[in-house]
Amino acid sequence: xxxxxxxxxxxxxxxxxxxxxxxxxxxxxxxxxxxxxxxxxxxxxxxxxxxxxxxxxxxxxxxxxxxxxxxxxxxxxxxxxxxxxxxxxxxxxxxxxxxxxxxxxxxxxxxxxxxxxxxxxxxxxxxxxxxxxxxxxxxxxxxxxxxxxxxxxxxxxxxxxxxxxxxxxxxxxxxxxxxxxxxxxxxxxxxxxxxxxxxxxxxxxxxxxxxxxxxxxxxxxxxxxxxxxxxxxxxxxxxxxxxxxxxxxxxxxxxxxxxxxxxxxxxxxxxxxxxxxxxxxxxxxxxxxxxxxxxxxxxxxxxxxxxxxxxxxxxxxxxxxxxxxxxxxxxxxxxxxxxxxxx
Numbered sequence: 001x002x003x004x005x006x007x008x009x010x011x012x013x014x015x016x017x018x019x020x021x022x023x024x025x026x027x028x029x030x031x032x033x034x035x036x037x038x039x040x041x042x043x044x045x046x047x048x049x050x051x052x053x054x055x056x057x058x059x060x061x062x063x064x065x066x067x068x069x070x071x072x073x074x075x076x077x078x079x080x081x082x083x084x085x086x087x088x089x090x091x092x093x094x095x096x097x098x099x100x101x102x103x104x105x106x107x108x109x110x111x112x113x114x115x116x117x118x119x120x121x122x123x124x125x126x127x128x129x130x131x132x133x134x135x136x137x138x139x140x141x142x143x144x145x146x147x148x149x150x151x152x153x154x155x156x157x158x159x160x161x162x163x164x165x166x167x168x169x170x171x172x173x174x175x176x177x178x179x180x181x182x183x184x185x186x187x188x189x190x191x192x193x194x195x196x197x198x199x200x201x202x203x204x205x206x207x208x209x210x211x212x213x214x215x216x217x218x219x220x221x222x223x224x225x226x227x228x229x230x231x232x233x234x235x236x237x238x239x240x241x242x243x244x245x246x247x248x249x250x251x252x253x254x255x256x257x258x259x260x261x262x263x264x265x266x267x268x269x270x271x272x273x274x275x276x277x278x279x280x281x282x283x284x285x286x287x288x289x290x291x292x293x294x295x296x297x298x299x300x301x302x303x304x305x306x307x308x309x310x311x312x313x314x315x316x317x318x319x320x321x322x323x324x325x326x327x328x329x330x331x332x333x334x335x336x337x338x339x340x341x342x343x
Contacts, residue, residue: 017049
């Protein structure tokens with residue numbers, strides 16, 4: 001149970017773009033406070049209301065959060081400030097501003113989901129950068145095989161060529177050599193220990209040492225080399241590369257979790273007590289005894305209207321046929337079916 005000083009204060013605070021369903025009840029919390037839960041609210045966000053939400057979000061000056069609007073509606077976009085990953089010699093030390101993809105924000109999106117969309121957009125933008133920062137010294141050249149700019153249709157045509165020809169194991173020394181040929185945001189990688197477990201898998205400790213050119217906060221904030229522990233089912237260089245990239249992305253995501261905040265609250269930090277969040281959720285989801293039938297009807301109608309705004313409208317063609325054939329495999333399917341040109 002949450003143990004916060006008791007108060008009779010109502011903590012319900014409607015923001016721009018929010019309103020309550022008619023006759024929506026307040027829920028009494030164990031703290032003595034009361035509120036209208038977000039699932040009893042209606043949303044009609046505009047650019048101004050989304051901007052106001054974003055103003056309360058903090059993460060890093062290197063990742064400005066833009067809110068804009070075009071013919072398709074409101075969208076969020078993450079900017080990335082930093083060194084050019086593919087610099088021209090004359091501008092190699094000049095910072096560059098680039099932009100991530102556009103994330104659409106529906107007018108009916110709950111405020112919490114707008115905040116979480118920003119969080120997801122930051123994770124995706126940062127992962128994009130992470131994938132470009134792991135550099136391979138291969139055949140006397142440098143490449144970034146994990147980046148997201150490769151020609152996927154071409155790769156699909158070359159699938160058989162690209163499959164690993166042999167999953168043979170290698171020696172610990174060969175793994176060490178493979179690591180020494182990598183650079184991660186200019187940092188160096190070194191194998192510290194390699195120990196085989198009883199089940200045959202291998203536990204590797206890899207030290208990442210930043211250089212003067214390293215910019216990633218998770219590699220530089222503590223000032224000491226970072227040690228990653230990787231688990232491999234077998235000693236194989238290709239598996240090492242994939243597991244290393246997975247761990248580097250996890251490091252990036254953890255940095256966002258510990259530093260992303262809304263009004264100073266770090267919702268995704270591991271310092272937040274999971275069981276207390278669970279307890280609060282149970283309180284908010286309990287149906288108040290005072291709930292009247294008219295409100296229940298209004299609540300159900302509001303939920304249905306929101307769901308309808310998300311139903312896709314298909315057009316005649318092979319994709320529509322494929323989707324309808326797939327849905328036909330589920331004769332007892334509930335929910336609102338997509339709008340079809342065959343209807």
